[in-house]
Amino acid sequence: MSAAYDPDNIFAKILRGELPAHTVYEDAHTLAFMDVMPQGEGHTLVIPKAPSRGLLDAEPETLAALARSVQTVARAVKAAFEADGLTVFQFNEPASGQTVFHLHFHIIPRRDGVPLKR
Numbered sequence: 001m002s003a004a005y006d007p008d009n010i011f012a013k014i015l016r017g018e019l020p021a022h023t024v025y026e027d028a029h030t031l032a033f034m035d036v037m038p039q040g041e042g043h044t045l046v047i048p049k050a051p052s053r054g055l056l057d058a059e060p061e062t063l064a065a066l067a068r069s070v071q072t073v074a075r076a077v078k079a080a081f082e083a084d085g086l087t088v089f090q091f092n093e094p095a096s097g098q099t100v101f102h103l104h105f106h107i108i109p110r111r112d113g114v115p116l117k118r
């Protein structure tokens with residue numbers, strides 16, 4: 001059993017406009033913004049507006065909207081950074097490496113097999 005959703009997590013504050021973010025995409029159900037500590041140039045995060053802690057507690061409608069946005073943003077990131085490919089991943093709970101407890105997908109463009117230099 002995972003912990004409850006904390007409405008004061010950093011991404012919830014970004015959604016409420018209480019913290020700044022470099023937003024690159026937004027629709028009714030999702031938001032995408034640049035990672036503040038990128039693993040490479042173009043490292044982008046895509047989150048649902050609905051309050052989900054991770055993949056395991058997300059509603060089906062949330063996941064459907066998020067999947068569409070991940071594809072939209074991935075296509076845009078690939079084109080914008082002239083990447084050969086993309087790594088897309090997400091973590092669930094501290095044991096996996098999750099540090100912000102609002103569901104999010106990482107998108108990291110890659111060229112010649114590695115993330116782009118920052």
Ligand code: 5GP
Nearest residue numbers: 010021033034035036037091097098099100
């Ligand atoms: P995870 O929870 O999947 O391990 O990663 C959370 C990600 O959020 C990290 O890549 C981290 O750099 C990013 N991050 C943490 N705090 C902020 C913030 O305030 N703004 C933005 N844009 N990204 C953040």
